[in-house]
Amino acid sequence: AQTVTQSQPEMSVQEAETVTLSCTYDTSESDYYLFWYKQPPSRQMILVIRQEAYKQQNATENRFSVNFQKAAKSFSLKISDSQLGDAAMYFCAYRSRNRDDKIIFGKGTRLHILP
Amino acid sequence: DTAVSQTPKYLVTQMGNDKSIKCEQNLGHDTMYWYKQDSKKFLKIMFSYNNKELIINETVPNRFSPKSPDKAHLNLHINSLELGDSAVYFCASSGQGLGEQYFGPGTRLTVT
Numbered sequence: 001a002q003t004v005t006q007s008q009p010e011m012s013v014q015e016a017e018t019v020t021l022s023c024t025y026d027t028s029e030s031d032y033y034l035f036w037y038k039q040p041p042s043r044q045m046i047l048v049i050r051q052e053a054y055k056q057q058n059a060t061e062n063r064f065s066v067n068f069q070k071a072a073k074s075f076s077l078k079i080s081d082s083q084l085g086d087a088a089m090y091f092c093a094y095r096s097r098n099r100d101d102k103i104i105f106g107k108g109t110r111l112h113i114l115p
Numbered sequence: 116d117t118a119v120s121q122t123p124k125y126l127v128t129q130m131g132n133d134k135s136i137k138c139e140q141n142l143g144h145d146t147m148y149w150y151k152q153d154s155k156k157f158l159k160i161m162f163s164y165n166n167k168e169l170i171i172n173e174t175v176p177n178r179f180s181p182k183s184p185d186k187a188h189l190n191l192h193i194n195s196l197e198l199g200d201s202a203v204y205f206c207a208s209s210g211q212g213l214g215e216q217y218f219g220p221g222t223r224l225t226v227t
Contacts, residue, residue, distance in 0.1 A: 033214035033215070035214075035215055037218075039156075042220075043203060043220070043221045043223075044218070044220055044221070045205060045207075045218035045221075047215050047217075050214060050215050052214065089156055091158065095214060095215075095216075097214075101171075102148065102160035102163060102171055102173075103148075103160070103207075103216055104160075105157070105158040105159075107155070107156070107157055108156050108157075
């Protein structure tokens, strides 16, 4: 069975600084998706970034980028120029490429932004 | 024009009652899901439907019964509510080839 591990329950970063959230996963599959979702206090689940396992290039979305290490089964999220609005729970997630498969979430990292 | 909507957003009820949560998506997706987020924020799949057919049914008490009248709707009915059912329930949907799932705003269920 696939698992997703986020080893940092909470992190803090100064506004405008850079922070990296860690995620590791375990799977025997070779083709899958990885995601980072953000959940602000409004509780809405917002997709931040996605990575397809067959793509070697790391995904980027504006200030958000990932470091995808397939062999190490590692998928970290880097947030540059942190803003107060980035404060939220961040969930790392895995999904098999099987069309109808479920998303498996990590336990989340709560990110605090210090003004 | 919300993509995935859920009603109600908040639900407070007493133990032993039966309640339903409704979900609708206007994205044209074929697959819809129910997830449960517990008090520690852990998110776990409960059910999944593809084109009105049940395809994922995790270990969930049979007091929980999903119903999909059409591919745009997936409702969750809960019988004989218990204190431990208190959680946030999220509906989600995904389309073919997308990978990611789009989530509704969640329904916070409180059982007293």
